[in-house]
Amino acid sequence: xKPMIYITQxxxxxxxxxxRESYEIRMWEDEMEAAPREEIMKHIGEAAALWTMLSxxxxxxxxxxxxxxxxxxxxxxxxxxxxxxxxxxxxxMVTNTPEVLTETTADLSFALLLATARRxxxxxxxxxxxxxxxxxxxxxxxxxxxxxxxxxxxxxRIGEAVCRRAVGFSMDVLYHNRTRRNLEGATYxxxxxxxxxxxxxxxxAPLTDETRGMxxxxxxxxxxxxxCLINVGRGGTVDEDALYRALKEGGIxxxxxxxxxxxxxxxxxxxxxxxxxxxxPHIGSAGEKTRHKMMAMNAEAIDEGLKGNxxxxxxx
Ligand code: DGY
Numbered sequence: 001x002k003p004m005i006y007i008t009q010x011x012x013x014x015x016x017x018x019x020r021e022s023y024e025i026r027m028w029e030d031e032m033e034a035a036p037r038e039e040i041m042k043h044i045g046e047a048a049a050l051w052t053m054l055s056x057x058x059x060x061x062x063x064x065x066x067x068x069x070x071x072x073x074x075x076x077x078x079x080x081x082x083x084x085x086x087x088x089x090x091x092x093m094v095t096n097t098p099e100v101l102t103e104t105t106a107d108l109s110f111a112l113l114l115a116t117a118r119r120x121x122x123x124x125x126x127x128x129x130x131x132x133x134x135x136x137x138x139x140x141x142x143x144x145x146x147x148x149x150x151x152x153x154x155x156x157r158i159g160e161a162v163c164r165r166a167v168g169f170s171m172d173v174l175y176h177n178r179t180r181r182n183l184e185g186a187t188y189x190x191x192x193x194x195x196x197x198x199x200x201x202x203x204x205a206p207l208t209d210e211t212r213g214m215x216x217x218x219x220x221x222x223x224x225x226x227x228c229l230i231n232v233g234r235g236g237t238v239d240e241d242a243l244y245r246a247l248k249e250g251g252i253x254x255x256x257x258x259x260x261x262x263x264x265x266x267x268x269x270x271x272x273x274x275x276x277x278x279x280x281p282h283i284g285s286a287g288e289k290t291r292h293k294m295m296a297m298n299a300e301a302i303d304e305g306l307k308g309n310x311x312x313x314x315x316x
């Protein structure tokens with residue numbers, strides 16, 4: 001019997017073709033949504049590998065129900081959806097997809113920063129709705145990006161790639177990170193100093209016990225009234241209720257977010273009523289070539305892991 005790989009969302013055939021000969025593939029055939037938990041639980045007992053999406057919670061209960069599981073491979077660089085302690089206790093390795101998505105996610109971070117600063121989404125809507133009547137001296141004016149100060153919270157590979165883009169915009173870059181880095185073109189700052197000085201605060205931090213809710217009412221209160229908050233790291237690092245109040249009451253000028261506490265962002269979330277809030281549906285790494293490279297990394301890790309070979313990109 002071939003070992004079974006369970007895939008939690010439909011992937012293109014080219015991504016899985018190399019695995020078909022040696023493994024049984026069971027895949028949830030919906031491309032738009034991941035398999036419901038009950039469906040994954042039906043198969044996990046037999047699975048040797050779980051190829052999963054970041055929207056799927058792989059928790060202790062799932063590991064307990066998976067006596068044959070050897071590897072979980074996550075189609076993302078972030079892995080906060082997976083209980084690593086439980087994985088270790090059950091002797092299951094976990095892999096992610098770093099590096100190949102760095103530049104693409106930095107592109108999106110910068111695109112969202114520019115879109116938020118220059119009100120691109122709002123402006124585009126005025127064209128469609130017929131509100132665009134004439135050129136106006138102060139209509140749809142935004143915040144200047146060139147020469148502004150950018151504060152990056154969570155300075156890893158993606159942060160460095162954003163820094164390289166910021167150079168072209170003559171930005172001063174501050175960063176705050178758990179560990180200080182020796183970086184050219186970016187200066188370390190304590191969190192409060194970064195919040196006070198930055199015109200744009202870009203959150204790239206992963207979601208951990210330490211970062212959960214790290215930008216709340218107090219932190220938003222330190223930011224400039226003209227500042228924009230951008231989050232391309234993980235939802236849950238920004239307190240969304242506090243953000244709503246800050247945006248509504250003019251505590252900060254605007255926010256652009258690609259990641260949320262609950263994804264998809266519920267349509268009744270009050271943030272969606274605000275004109276100074278730009279939301280994207282978690283598309284940080286969504287470059288076509290990038291996504292194919294990420295899938296290839298997952299397939300390779302699963303194959304090597306199930307063959308008992310050394311596996312790259314292990315997070316545990
Ligand atoms: C990741 O890979 O963790 C990103 O959030 C995907 O956009």
